[in-house]
Amino acid sequence: MFKTIKNDLPASIVVFFVALPLCLGIALASGAPLFSGLIAGIIGGIIVGSLSGSKIGVSGPAAGLAAIVLAAIATLGSYENFLVAVVLGGIIQIIFGILKAGVIGYYFPSSVIKGMLTGIGIIIILKQIPHFLGYDSDPEGDFAFIQVDGENTFSEIINTINHIQLGSAIIGIISLAILLLWDKVLSKKGKIFQLVQGPLVAVVVGIIFYALTQSHETLSIAQSHLVSVPVPEDTASFLGQFSFPNFSVITNPDVWIIAFTIALVASLETLLCVEATDKLDPHKNVTPTNRELLAQGTGNIISGMIGGLPITQVIVRSSANIQSGGRSKASAIIHGFFLLTSIILIPRLLNMIPLSVLAAILLIVGYKLAKPALFKKMYNLGWKQSIPFNVTVLGIVFIDLLYGIGLGLAVGIVVILLKSYQNSHFLHIEDKSNGKHRIKMTLAEEVTFFNKGAILKELDSLPRDTYLELNLLNTRYLDNDIIEILEDFLFKAKERNIDIKLVSKRGVEENPESFIRFFNERPKSSLSLS
Template sequence: MFKYLKNDIPSSIVVFFVALPLCLGIALASGAPLFSGLIAGIIGGIVVGAISGSKIGVSGPAAGLAAIVLVAIQELGFESFLVAVVLAGVFQILLGVLKAGIIGYYFPSSVIKGMLTGIGIIIFTKQIPFFFGHAEAKTKGFNLIKFFGSLDQVETSSIIIGVVGLLILLLWSSVLSKKGRIFQIIQGPIVAVAVGIIYYLTTKGGDLNIVTGNLVNVPVPGNSDEFLAQFTLPDFSAITNPAVLLTAFTIGLVASLETLLCVEATDKLDPHNNVTPTNRELFAQGAGNIVSGLIGGLPITQVIVRSSANINSGGRTKLSAIVHGFLLLISVIIIPTLLNKIPLAVLAAILLIVGYKLAKPKLFLEMFKLGWQQFLPFIVTVVGIVGLDLLKGIALGLCVGIVVILIKSYRNSHFLHKEDKSNGEQKMKMTLAEEVTFINKGAILKELDSLPENSYLELDVRKTRYLDYDIIEILEDFVIKAKERNINIKLISERGTVENPPSYIEFFKLRPQIQN
């Protein structure tokens, strides 16, 4: 782990600069105490980084969970919500022990993209009041409708620094980051935060000053006892609350999916082609969430923004992730006063970019061009998440995805070719697919019933590796119909060719009593 110190130390500094504003911003988007975002970043770096088998992945509070966390804290209260975080960690450890690291592959990519897009839309819309410095933006139940109904309460100074921060981020990502390594080492978010602090200090007491309510507010401890008092303990008396258990399951499932997707993406980006053990990663994330929940932190996942920054900065081992966690811890201890000079509008600008990247308008067009089979589950997931909630949106998208698969399977069970023989007899050739299940009963039965009288059918099952007993029963029933309609059948299989077999059940050697 210490072999590549010259690579990992500079990389850890870059990741720290990226992570610091994101930890605060995601806590802001989640409606949680800002200190809880820093706790999650510290635990994600030190605890998860130490246990994980990933060499370049970096974990911390995730934007993808902000929508869930926001609703959960409002409904449960923060202490009860922390119980859900701990239980979500236990659930993830169980997934790791059960070797469920492949769980992400059971969700259609269209649903996953819809999930990230829906989350991006929620993050984007939730930051608009903070970007405009609305005085009531942090109160429970405040939304865009109330915001547009009270525009007289926006703060001009917050708008100014929000716009400046947004321009810096756009300029940095689209222009300056390509001009030199210094612009890659010093990331746009940390520059936007620094400019925000300078603006606050220079305008303090003036006409364009930023009021205290629109600034970051993390506790400033005077001694070690006060520092320890900042950490919030979960209220385990709520452990039997069904809402807590549902929230825990939701966090555990979504955090695992987001982590596994990030693992897949970072492994592809890694120039050294390292492969992350997914089951161990679930175990590490679960351990991190248990610790984070026990001391007042937000849920943790592996995060693509930090992981890609680590890769682009030359990180080689998990040491870069661990050191970045210690740097966050040091910043909390040494510079909390400085953190409290950061305007919330700047953090909102950072999260507007995050939300936009998750829900790019171009993605909607790309999914539409892929056809209705991809677009329909995608858009249903997006609408479900934005209009209902995350879990219901994913469930709706998954149901639509399953229906699409069933329709495609229904259509792809066989291939039917028609031709006329020299004697005028109509010849049909039906080739069954590699796997034919009960789902295909309707399609095959429809084709058999539509065969004309006095025709000839070649039934080719040489490519079929699995033939459901339900299909064999249809063929068995068709024997009588074929005789009545003078349809001759030629069955072609790897075992040979049979003209008008008297029994398909006998031919395939499949009897009801041995189906198990």
């Protein structure tokens, strides 16, 4: 794991700076203690990172669960009661892993996964614009279209125009310039610029800028636009930030309903993120999904036991890790240790980091996820790829992550059904001789009930006095619904003077009687012709 430490250490620093405000912001958006987000980030990095089979995935509190957590805490009456559901959710995830439910992630179309990545990239950019310019009425990590402050994504950006903080905007622009210079120019000039990452330089410059302008009337940065890590006064106050589950409510049905909800949503988000990060990974590593569910379940049990939010693998942190050159799970683990040591040793220094600097880092991450060239590429692949892709993107931007993925998947299924309807058979009309149309119908390799409508339409539209050759040579499976359609058609064929020749691996049969006999000999549920 540590053979690639020269890649993983710089990447872990970038992931740390991306994770820090998100851990705090997601906790705030969830209505949970701020420290709970940091606990989830630490457990997600150290524990889940160690147990996971993913080399480049990074876990922590997820924005997609914020609304669920907010409602669950209100339903259960206290945060300690909610932690019981987190622990139970982790146990359920372990059961999912044992039952090998991780295979579900492989059934999402590539167009939907690419749409998810692009949609998240766009939403990161849109959500970071207010923070970049010094307007912070919405907490970091609230990625839903309708925000917790009642505004939507676009109205928040419009409101930002009247609330720009000059100091935040200036250091944000300077940080963005540093990041671009490092990425496009300096990283190619020497190893020192590869070891010392641009985001670290931007953060240091941001802290210096804040320190120098604190007393300046125009350029000073308000406390609301700085990182806000809880600062304990002593060991006792630090330990007092941990919360513990109240297991006396374990018999409450609501606790179990919320636990199953957390397990299902967290598992789905994790599996989708695994699929997405594997696609982004330039080294094309494949993550064992069942092991990932076991790792996530273990992480959620531990997080819930000490007061942390639910954990999933998270695409924002994972993509930042990949873009920064992370090669092994060491980067995820080290970022967890950075979170742990920094909140213990240097919380006051962390609280001097302007959020606009971290917003600049996330703007770069978002752009790399949502490059304009990808829209052109998906368009060129045809409507079967571009429509599910675009629906997923729009759903994520205008509703939220899970709804967007659900809409994209639904459209993808409709596309599959439509193509299945269209490709069930091939119809070839030959010349008219001896007063009869000669028509050849070749059925597909597998013909299921999805194809009923198309085949029924073609058979019903055959004119009188037709000679039909039904070719089943390439057909390996006929669904019972299709067999019944063909049997019913035999009776209509007699009335319309349609002669039928059946061509199959059993041979050639020229009359309806043998045709009927052929199907009467089949198994009742379906016909296998292989």
